[in-house]
Amino acid sequence: MEENNKNTGQGMGVAALVMGIISFIVAFIPCIGMAAMFTAIIAIVLGAVGLSQATKASSPRGMMIGGLIVGVIALLVSITQLVLVIGLSENASFLGEKIEDVIKDIEHNVLDEIESGDFKIIIQDGKDKIEIESNIRLKELEDKLDELEGIDEDLINLEITIEEQDTIGGI
Amino acid sequence: LKNRIPLAVSKGQRIKVPGKSRNYILLNIIFAGIIICIIIYSGIFSPSRDNYPVQCIHEQVSGLSCPSCGLSHSFSYIIRGNIKEAAIWNVNGLRVFLFFVLQLVIRLSNLVYLKMVPGNTRRLVLFDISISVISFIIAFNPFIRYYITLLF
16 A cells, blocks of 8 residues: 555656656757747646645655756747747748848949949050050940941931830731 | 665565666667667668658758758768768768777676665766766767757
8 A cells, every 4th residue: 555655646757857858858959949849838737736645645756847847948949949949930931032132232232332432444456555544434425435436317217216116016 | 874875686586776766768769779879770771771760950951951951871881880981971880880880898887786786876967977978979070060050
């Protein structure tokens, strides 16, 4: 009878400790850490039931207390992992947009730098050589280049006519 | 103490194992079984067929890979003796695998020791807890650090 009293809740205690330790180890593995909350809850329930049985029968309670403590720690780690990973996913999408903005900023900065920088354009045709050195903006430089190349007004008109014809043909 | 704990057991002698020792023996058997299951799992599932049933929840939730991604592949390669490939799949694979191997050795040696010298397990349990906690911190250090980084 006394032996039976001594063993009351011990099975629960062993089960609680086993589940608790498994939950604790799993909780720290990021891949499956969130799943540990289920085993941790089982450990806590088993530990609590075992502890109440052992208290009533005045039997040893070390295993149940151990299982409860390890289970609670595992549950906390698991829940915080879940919360943090969800937060990370929100941050990750925000981070993606932020990275996109930074890339666009860099692109703009580079283009601005190119446009406002010093340029030296060399056009060489046999012995003829034209050198354009400028620190003016790229747009102005392009205009100057067009001037030098002597783009014919008629040629531009011709291009527009062709474009118009293409559009009509397409319809 | 000498009267209570027999130092050695002769063949056929029946000894009443105290309750605490019985529970501790049971714990050792269960954990040894679980570790053997992990080893069998790593052996059954092949990295070449990529048929692992456990997916990374972290990656599914956040879309980002974590430090334990590729751990199953790594374990499988270690079982097959391909340490180089195991390290490619997960750098921490070997240290985590060694933790489980060490645990298996401790569980089995505890069982053998308790069969040979049954009695008060207090010292053995304390030694077991110390070794297990230290080895856990060393083996799971990258994961613990990742968790702390996420926290702060």
